[in-house]
Amino acid sequence: MTDWRAVIIGFVVIVVLGIVGLTLPVVGQLAAGLVGGFVAGYLAGGGLGRGFWHGLLAGAFGGLVGGFLIAVAVGLIGWVGGPAGGLLTGVAGLGIFVVAVVVSFVMAVESAIAGAVGGVLDE
Structure with missing residues (x-):
């Protein structure tokens, strides 16, 4: 059974460290995913598989929410440019969301890998 508390806490850690990690573009995002997944796996406990699952969920939610916010921001910026700008940046925003x-x-x-390590260390 999924421990949603662990997933949400791991997700929040990913988001907060991801925002702070914007100062180091690639390294900051990687560190955010590793630390958030580890936290989710450690809080869920229960071994390798359980930690893997909870880290996976926390990382996936973090990436999807971040991508959605970026796509919305690009779309809103294009909306200011009128109908043509809105169309162009709307398509760009959709492409950004897919990426x-x-x-x-x-x-x-x-x-998930970091969560598996956290799940093993909790035992």
Whole structure:
């Protein structure tokens, strides 16, 4: 059974560290996924598989929400440019969201591995 408390706390850690990690563009995001996944796995406990699952969920949610916010921001910026700007940046925002979904899967795997380590250390 999924411990949603652990997933939500791991997700919040990913979001907060991801925002702070914007100062170090690639390293900050990787660290956010690793630390958030570890926290989710450690809080869920129960071993390798359980930690993996909870880290995976926390990382996937973090990536999807981040991608959605970026896509909305690009769309809103285009809306200021009128109908043509809105159309162009709306398509760009949709493309960015698709890329963000792919990145969220990568972040989810990274967080899942860290969550598995956290789940093992909790035993």
